[in-house]
Amino acid sequence: MAIRSKIFCETYHEDIKLLNTYWSKAWMGLFIIGLFILPFLGDTYMVYMVNLCCIATVAAVGLNLLTGFTGQISLGHAAFLAIGAYTGTILSEGLNMPFWVTVPAGGLVAAAAGILVGIPCLRLKGLYLAMATMSFGVMVEYVLITLKGVTGGERGMYMPEVDVFGMVLNTDESIYYFLLVITAIMIVAAKNIVRTRVGRAFVAVRDRDIAAEVMGVNLTLYKVMAFALSSFYAGVAGVMYAYVMGHIHPEHFTMLHSVEYLAMIIVGGLGSILGSIFGAIFIVVIPEFIKILAQTIEEAIPAMAGKYDDEWNIAAFGLLIMLFLIFEPGGLNSIWQRLKIGFKNWPFTY
Amino acid sequence: MAQLEIQDLTLNFGGITALSGVAFNVQQGDIHALIGPNGAGKTSLFNVISGIYRPSQGQAVFEGNILNKTSPHRIAAMGVARTFQNIELFQHMSVIDNLLLGRHLHMGTGILSGAMFYGKALREEVRNRLRVEEIIDFLEIEKVRKKPVGSLPYGVQKRVEIGRALANDPRILLLDEPVAGMNVEETEDIARFVLDVKEELGITILMVEHDMGVVMDIADRVTVLDFGILIADGTPSQVQANPKVIEAYLGEGDEEQWNVN
Numbered sequence: 171m172a173i174r175s176k177i178f179c180e181t182y183h184e185d186i187k188l189l190n191t192y193w194s195k196a197w198m199g200l201f202i203i204g205l206f207i208l209p210f211l212g213d214t215y216m217v218y219m220v221n222l223c224c225i226a227t228v229a230a231v232g233l234n235l236l237t238g239f240t241g242q243i244s245l246g247h248a249a250f251l252a253i254g255a256y257t258g259t260i261l262s263e264g265l266n267m268p269f270w271v272t273v274p275a276g277g278l279v280a281a282a283a284g285i286l287v288g289i290p291c292l293r294l295k296g297l298y299l300a301m302a303t304m305s306f307g308v309m310v311e312y313v314l315i316t317l318k319g320v321t322g323g324e325r326g327m328y329m330p331e332v333d334v335f336g337m338v339l340n341t342d343e344s345i346y347y348f349l350l351v352i353t354a355i356m357i358v359a360a361k362n363i364v365r366t367r368v369g370r371a372f373v374a375v376r377d378r379d380i381a382a383e384v385m386g387v388n389l390t391l392y393k394v395m396a397f398a399l400s401s402f403y404a405g406v407a408g409v410m411y412a413y414v415m416g417h418i419h420p421e422h423f424t425m426l427h428s429v430e431y432l433a434m435i436i437v438g439g440l441g442s443i444l445g446s447i448f449g450a451i452f453i454v455v456i457p458e459f460i461k462i463l464a465q466t467i468e469e470a471i472p473a474m475a476g477k478y479d480d481e482w483n484i485a486a487f488g489l490l491i492m493l494f495l496i497f498e499p500g501g502l503n504s505i506w507q508r509l510k511i512g513f514k515n516w517p518f519t520y
Numbered sequence: 521m522a523q524l525e526i527q528d529l530t531l532n533f534g535g536i537t538a539l540s541g542v543a544f545n546v547q548q549g550d551i552h553a554l555i556g557p558n559g560a561g562k563t564s565l566f567n568v569i570s571g572i573y574r575p576s577q578g579q580a581v582f583e584g585n586i587l588n589k590t591s592p593h594r595i596a597a598m599g600v601a602r603t604f605q606n607i608e609l610f611q612h613m614s615v616i617d618n619l620l621l622g623r624h625l626h627m628g629t630g631i632l633s634g635a636m637f638y639g640k641a642l643r644e645e646v647r648n649r650l651r652v653e654e655i656i657d658f659l660e661i662e663k664v665r666k667k668p669v670g671s672l673p674y675g676v677q678k679r680v681e682i683g684r685a686l687a688n689d690p691r692i693l694l695l696d697e698p699v700a701g702m703n704v705e706e707t708e709d710i711a712r713f714v715l716d717v718k719e720e721l722g723i724t725i726l727m728v729e730h731d732m733g734v735v736m737d738i739a740d741r742v743t744v745l746d747f748g749i750l751i752a753d754g755t756p757s758q759v760q761a762n763p764k765v766i767e768a769y770l771g772e773g774d775e776e777q778w779n780v781n
Contacts, residue, residue: 182649183642359635366634366641367620367627374610374621381608384570385688386596386625399631441612 188361205350209343218342218414219455224349225410226450230434231360231443232403237432238440239364240396241376243300246287246307247431250401252314252423254280254408256321259329259418269332273352273409280405281398288397292390307425314420326419329412342414349410356403361443363399372396373441437494439503448502460486523548523724524569524692528578531564531748538564539575539748546692546741551718551725553739553756555732557768560745562728563605566694569726570602571595582692597625601690603681605697605728611670615661615680618669619652622687626651652687658720659683659713675706682713686721693717695727699734707731711738736760744768 179185189195209217233247254276261267261275287306294302314321321327331340332348339345363369371392374382383389412418430453438449460483468474498505522545531539539561546552554562567573569580571592580587587595601622610618627648633641656665659679664672669680678698685693698714699707711734717723729735735742735756742759744752746768752759759765 182646182653186645186649362637362641363631363634366637366645367624367629368631368634370613370617370621371624373613373617377610377612378608380572380592381604381610382621383592384572384596384602385622385684386593387621388591388593395631 186365188365206347209346214342217346219458221342221346221349221414223451223454224353225407225414226431226434226454227353227447228356228410229404229407229431230438230446230450231357232400232407233431234435234438234440234443234446235360235363235372235403236396236400238435238442238446239369239376240372240393242291242393242396243296243432244303244400245300245425245428245432246303246305246310247400247404248423248425248427249307249310250280250284250404251408251411251427252310252418252420253283253401254405255412255418255423256314256327256408257405258409259327259412260320262330262412263328269334269348269413273406276409277402277405280408281402284397284399284401284404285394287401288394291397292393304425304428307423307428311420311424314423321420324420326417327412329416329418331416332413339413345414349414352406352410356406357443357447360403364443368392368395376441433491435501437491437501439501442501442503444506445501445503448506452502456490457483457487522546523583524726525581526565526569526578527581529565529568529575529580530577531561531568531573532576537748539568539745541578542745542748542750543578544743544750544753546724546726548724549718549722550740551714551727551738553735553742554726554728554745555730555735555742555759556745556751559747561748562745563696564748565745566602566696566726566728569595569694570600596688599689599691600694601685601688601692602694603678603685603696603698605700607674607677607681609669609677609681609684612668614668615656615665615672615683616649616652618680618684619655619687620645620648622684623648623651625688651689655683655686658686658716675702678702678710679713682710682717686717686723690723692724692726695725695729697728697730699729699731707734710734714738 179190184190189198208220229247229251232250233244236242236244257279258272258276261272262269267275287303291299291302315323317323331338332345333339334348337344339348364372371382371387374385374387375389375392375396379389408423411422415422434449434453435446436449437452438447439445464482494501524546526542526544526546529539529542530537542561542565554565556562564573568575568588569582571587571590571594575588579589582598582600585598587598587600610621613621627644629641629644633639656662659682661676661679661683664676664680669677672680682693682695682698695714699710702710714725714727715738718725727735727739739756742752742754742756743750744759744762744765746764751764751768752762754762
């Protein structure tokens with residue numbers, strides 16, 4: 171066999187495959203195996219953190235489809251998570267529905283809400299759209315607190331443990347696999363959507379809306395579709411969240427959370443699925459790192475003892491995001507792409 | 521019957537009249553040039569045809585369908601494609617993706633089938649890619665097909681934009697200043713492509729252009745606008761000899777000043 175020095179494709183089908191080299195397939199295989207054996211390697215807390223990463227990833231991918239790909243900024247993403255989470259909980263607790271009903275239903279109800287928000291937002295752009303979606307988020311929060319009969323108001327709601335065909339997943343380790351499968355499906359679906367007709371239309375709407383329309387893209391339809399799709403992802407993430415936490419409360423879905431999701435896609439890389447994953451993991455994990463770092467400093471310098479609190483964590487977090495915006499506007503994804511090019515050309519520098 | 525009929529078109533912006541009572545026909549298979557000094561309303565006319573502006577009066581009729589009653593994406597579906605004066609490509613997409621977006625109307629993959637990327641959606645991607653590759657060959661942009669459009673030089677971007685419009689398989693192609701800002705060689709290339717589009721693909725072309733050399737060489741018919749009013753319409757030689765056109769371009773009077781050379 172001849173040594174393949176580059177990727178040679180003989181059909182267009184080969185050319186558009188996601189994993190088109192032996193190496194990328196091998197790495198992906200290793201990565202999946204690694205994810206499956208993770209619970210055996212780490213402790214429960216680590217698995218719990220990965221669970222949170224999965225939820226954040228699905229939510230961030232959804233927001234990136236809307237904000238990164240279609241260019242429609244949203245400050246109400248957490249509200250769609252809330253709609254998904256409450257829908258899932260009500261169906262599961264009240265009607266005893268299994269997970270394969272609650273997860274898609276949470277997504278679909280959130281998507282319906284997304285369409286309702288998307289239609290009046292069609293004519294809004296930039297800051298105005300941010301304001302409109304933000305007010306939607308505040309409205310949802312208010313409704314969740316006021317509608318005590320349905321949502322439990324300030325007390326929140328309890329989600330039963332997820333039952334996968336008779337198997338009750340009541341530990342972080344067992345629910346981990348459940349979340350992993352949903353997350354994988356959602357990521358692959360997003361990846362496929364953005365490389366086909368709908369995804370191209372989304373990017374076209376973002377880059378040049380007038381040219382997109384002149385080329386035959388129905389602007390109204392695609393903007394609403396982006397809202398619906400993004401909210402579907404948020405809704406699914408919401409149901410996942412409810413299953414992991416077991417308890418949901420209006421305070422889990424505030425505007426601050428929406429801003430956090432926005433931070434995820436900015437840090438990760440706007441308009442990139444991989445970037446959303448990086449960003450979600452980064453934002454979930456970094457506060458832990460800051461905490462560990464603070465503890466190390468406290469131990470090393472006695473004068474610093476007792477100075478650390480959560481406020482400091484938030485401040486450090488904000489600083490990190492600022493630094494990212496200044497030094498790496500393309501986000502973690504562009505760092506990754508540069509590394510990849512470096513490896514590809516190794517041992518040459520170009 | 522003409523393929524595209526502009527009938528008594530008037531376009532007002534507040535107090536400004538961009539077009540007033542413009543009427544002319546574009547025949548099937550012609551290269552029809554639209555010329556006139558800056559601010560004559562050429563691009564405004566294009567925007568009316570492609571549905572971005574609504575005229576105050578009159579209409580544009582393409583193959584029997586009234587264009588300006590409907591939205592731009594429906595007009596695209598009728599077989600009208602265009603390029604823009606200032607390149608309006610999707611900067612962050614590759615050349616292939618830009619052209620595939622041009623195939624938007626010829627594809628049917630929705631969110632669900634796209635998410636699976638299997639069967640019909642996959643076949644559709646491959647089939648349309650074939651057509652896109654034909655256009656890439658036609659415009660000789662093979663080398664840059666996977667590059668993001670924003671990183672390409674101006675002349676190539678102009679060519680990609682023609683490609684994106686062609687990907688729509690239009691029956692009429694509106695070109696807004698296809699050779700603006702190009703050197704002689706690039707201009708000749710584009711002129712050759714425009715002739716090929718007409719002869720090989722049989723697509724009618726309506727073209728706004730300031731380069732009189734190109735217009736007089738390749739156009740079958742020329743329409744001249746000045747301050748939103750149609751002042752001449754005919755073959756290139758007729759238009760060239762028209763005193764109103766000369767006046768519009770060179771200004772009135774002082775013959776002596778022009779006779780110096």
